[in-house]
Amino acid sequence: MSIHVNQLTKRYGNFTALDDISLSIDDGELVALLGPSGCGKTTLLRSIAGMEFADSGSILLEGRDMTFEPIRHRQVGFVFQHYALFNHMSVFENVAYGLRVKPRAQRPPEAEIRRRVHELLDLVQLDWLARRFPPQLSGGQRQRIALARALAVEPRYLLLDEPFGALDANVRKELRGWLRRLHEELHVTSLFVTHDQEEAMEVASRIVVMNHGRIEQLGTPAKIYDTPRTPFVSTFIGNVNVFRGCVRNGAFHSGSWRLPLPRTLDTLHLAEQNAYIRPHDIEILRGPAADWQVSIRHVQPMGSRYHLEAVPVADASGGPGPETESGRITIELTRQAFKALALDVGHRVGLRIHHVHWFHGAATPQQPIDIPAPA
Amino acid sequence: MSHRKTRLPGFGLSLGITVFTLSLLVLIPLSALVTQSAELSLGGMWHALADRRVLAAFRVSFSTAFAAAFTNVLLGLVVAWVLVRYPLPFKRSLDALIDLPFALPTAVAGIVLTTLYAPNGWLGQFFTDWGIRIAFTPMGIVVALIFIGLPFVVRTVEPVLQELDRQQEEASTSLGASRWQTFYRVLLPPLVPAILTGFSLAFARGLGEYGSVIFIAGNMPMKSEIVPLLIVTKLEQYDYAGATVIALASLVVAFIMLLVVNGLQHWTRQRTGQD
Numbered sequence: 348m349s350i351h352v353n354q355l356t357k358r359y360g361n362f363t364a365l366d367d368i369s370l371s372i373d374d375g376e377l378v379a380l381l382g383p384s385g386c387g388k389t390t391l392l393r394s395i396a397g398m399e400f401a402d403s404g405s406i407l408l409e410g411r412d413m414t415f416e417p418i419r420h421r422q423v424g425f426v427f428q429h430y431a432l433f434n435h436m437s438v439f440e441n442v443a444y445g446l447r448v449k450p451r452a453q454r455p456p457e458a459e460i461r462r463r464v465h466e467l468l469d470l471v472q473l474d475w476l477a478r479r480f481p482p483q484l485s486g487g488q489r490q491r492i493a494l495a496r497a498l499a500v501e502p503r504y505l506l507l508d509e510p511f512g513a514l515d516a517n518v519r520k521e522l523r524g525w526l527r528r529l530h531e532e533l534h535v536t537s538l539f540v541t542h543d544q545e546e547a548m549e550v551a552s553r554i555v556v557m558n559h560g561r562i563e564q565l566g567t568p569a570k571i572y573d574t575p576r577t578p579f580v581s582t583f584i585g586n587v588n589v590f591r592g593c594v595r596n597g598a599f600h601s602g603s604w605r606l607p608l609p610r611t612l613d614t615l616h617l618a619e620q621n622a623y624i625r626p627h628d629i630e631i632l633r634g635p636a637a638d639w640q641v642s643i644r645h646v647q648p649m650g651s652r653y654h655l656e657a658v659p660v661a662d663a664s665g666g667p668g669p670e671t672e673s674g675r676i677t678i679e680l681t682r683q684a685f686k687a688l689a690l691d692v693g694h695r696v697g698l699r700i701h702h703v704h705w706f707h708g709a710a711t712p713q714q715p716i717d718i719p720a721p722a
Numbered sequence: 723m724s725h726r727k728t729r730l731p732g733f734g735l736s737l738g739i740t741v742f743t744l745s746l747l748v749l750i751p752l753s754a755l756v757t758q759s760a761e762l763s764l765g766g767m768w769h770a771l772a773d774r775r776v777l778a779a780f781r782v783s784f785s786t787a788f789a790a791a792f793t794n795v796l797l798g799l800v801v802a803w804v805l806v807r808y809p810l811p812f813k814r815s816l817d818a819l820i821d822l823p824f825a826l827p828t829a830v831a832g833i834v835l836t837t838l839y840a841p842n843g844w845l846g847q848f849f850t851d852w853g854i855r856i857a858f859t860p861m862g863i864v865v866a867l868i869f870i871g872l873p874f875v876v877r878t879v880e881p882v883l884q885e886l887d888r889q890q891e892e893a894s895t896s897l898g899a900s901r902w903q904t905f906y907r908v909l910l911p912p913l914v915p916a917i918l919t920g921f922s923l924a925f926a927r928g929l930g931e932y933g934s935v936i937f938i939a940g941n942m943p944m945k946s947e948i949v950p951l952l953i954v955t956k957l958e959q960y961d962y963a964g965a966t967v968i969a970l971a972s973l974v975v976a977f978i979m980l981l982v983v984n985g986l987q988h989w990t991r992q993r994t995g996q997d
Contacts, residue, residue, distance in 0.1 A: 433907075500898055
């Protein structure tokens, strides 16, 4: 059951929530709408559901124009961030609701309703809670019931608005994996909104990155992480160090720092070119063979990985170091690498850059020039 | 008796104050009522109550209070809904207006309503064209009681309505429910306890209301005479025992009715898991 969104635009007064959004989702996909709060992701989801109506553009479900159809004709299952369960009904009645409100002619007999509800409660592994009321359940249980309720009417599309946003970290992690497995089992075309990039990467088969009402990039999690199309995507998905500078005479210059580029790019001259370098694309070397020299200021063990914060050390010429956003450089090492180097706060070490994304300026999205640095 | 310490301080003091004021203001006056009426024998009581005029007054009082409270539930629900859900100009002033019947001297309300709804009054004349008389009939009593009782329903339903999760309604429509189904299956059930509270408050107030009713009722014995007026009449005739017996009887009946409403409320709460 495919979803096509064509040039959707929606304004609230002066604020543009959706700016000319076009998007196609194939049958059976599990897609994440990812972006910071206020980027329009929830508005887009609610427009697809039929809870909000855009100013212009169209929405096609399975090729049929549904732009102005109300929600009850769209056959979507919607899951809310704060569950929106009916607190005065038992868990069983919550799940049965969609079946009970069907027109008499389509309403299944009572025995069939019972069978369906218990089947769904089994699916979300909460059949034992059938007679409880929502306020007596934990957040994770409530969200699973909300999902069972949405699935009861056999929707063609499942839309989830920050489904795990109100849950604590452990439950969130557990439910992510569970949602992915559920999707593998049911294959309902699903679209979920999140501001958590880790959640999007872990659950979705494709990610739509949004910012300021526009789509910044659309692709598989790996593609978006490895080849971000805009500076925003690069900084929003994972951590990144940004060095402001320019390319001249076959090297990248940032402040007094210089990073030689491969020979093939010798002739390149680019003003206002910024280098986006992931913390794990930086290698720490002991010895003079490094590109840059830094001093370690802070060590943060994160379980299997170590995060280091370093500040540039003035080079021989006494220059001010590179132009970075925070004045600090973040480096990520595996536990093994960290132990092997026997690093500690105050050590002076060299950095070797392995991979760089380049963006022209910071404001406007541009095609990056992806240059693997010399290894 | 165990002497377990509670974690809340001041239990003894606050209970003392509660019992003291409750006794002074409620329990002692009510028991005085009982002892006063004990002057009459049971037969005498029965005789005082079984009087046709007394029974008619009870019928008028209870039926008009019930009709007004019921109308107020419907009306109050709509008013509360409008106040909570729609952006209105002068909403705050409108909201303050709701409480006015509380503040207005009831006699003023009675006189104004009588003037308006009298057969040749501003509003009454249109009803006269249709052959309907409002002032000086039980209908007039109902009108006055609606005016007096409306704030009770609005003020009890409003906060609950405000607390309702709008997304529950969206969830309901996304599951295919019509507007009507969403209203009576999702919106109404959480409101029922508040509606019952508003109903019982408006009803109780309606039973006791005197000031506004005596102006508009016409006070014709057997037709539009209410119980409180009958009590006053008996007092004016120095029939103290008769007056207290009627007062006691109306107290007992009102108490039973409120008990029933409370029971109903408890039952709905339990049935919907709110307890």
